[in-house]
Amino acid sequence: MTSPPRDDFFTLVHKALRAGLLTLYVEAGRLDWQDADTVTDFAQRWGRIVTLFRSHAVVEDTYIWPLLEAKRPGAVAQMGIAHEPVESDLDVVDAAMQAAVKEPTHANGLTFYRALGWFTADMLDHLGAEEPAVMEMLWATCTDEELGRVRGQFMSTMDPQESAWTFELILSSSSRAEQLAVVGGMHAAMPPESFAGWLGGMSHVLPPEANTQLMSVVDEVTGS
Numbered sequence: 001m002t003s004p005p006r007d008d009f010f011t012l013v014h015k016a017l018r019a020g021l022l023t024l025y026v027e028a029g030r031l032d033w034q035d036a037d038t039v040t041d042f043a044q045r046w047g048r049i050v051t052l053f054r055s056h057a058v059v060e061d062t063y064i065w066p067l068l069e070a071k072r073p074g075a076v077a078q079m080g081i082a083h084e085p086v087e088s089d090l091d092v093v094d095a096a097m098q099a100a101v102k103e104p105t106h107a108n109g110l111t112f113y114r115a116l117g118w119f120t121a122d123m124l125d126h127l128g129a130e131e132p133a134v135m136e137m138l139w140a141t142c143t144d145e146e147l148g149r150v151r152g153q154f155m156s157t158m159d160p161q162e163s164a165w166t167f168e169l170i171l172s173s174s175s176r177a178e179q180l181a182v183v184g185g186m187h188a189a190m191p192p193e194s195f196a197g198w199l200g201g202m203s204h205v206l207p208p209e210a211n212t213q214l215m216s217v218v219d220e221v222t223g224s
Helices: 011-030 036-071 075-079 084-102 106-130 133-141 144-155 160-173 176-189 192-205 208-222
Strands: none
Touching: 011 036, 011 106, 011 160, 011 176, 036 075, 036 084, 036 133, 036 144, 036 160, 075 133, 084 106, 106 133, 160 176, 160 192, 160 208, 176 192, 176 208, 192 208
């Protein structure tokens, strides 16, 4: 009998973050900075991905890295996965974005685009350093109960709107099998009323296309 896969803190959320970042990078290259509506829409979506990157770093620093350090002291430094360097990079590129929004010229837009390219390269390296090495180390040293406890701790602190943004990106960046696994895991682990509450919350904040996709996954999971 095949054992069920162990909890993975990184793969799906990293797929989501990569998808969101790379999409914006491509769009930044063709953005018309003289089109106010287009710039406003882009700035809103940029703000979302900045929020998600910062929140993800807080989760790792507050919950996951302490568990890793408890099992393998010094691992964060040895693996080069501290967040200070990429947080500094994010500050730089976000400042360039704010300057371009304040004065939307081609030159300022190009400055932002180039800064975003440097940040994207650094962030992809950072995510690659974390995944899969951190999870493999935790699987080797932690019980499922320990992983579940940490999962519960950080999931309970997540902002509902940020959760919706993340889940929308997960739906657009993961395979159908992965979507079924994550929703099926939630359906199996949560009391029915809690799962229904989560689903209702998602339906109010997800865009229509993402909500339709989620409901299709839920129907397959539940056999509806």
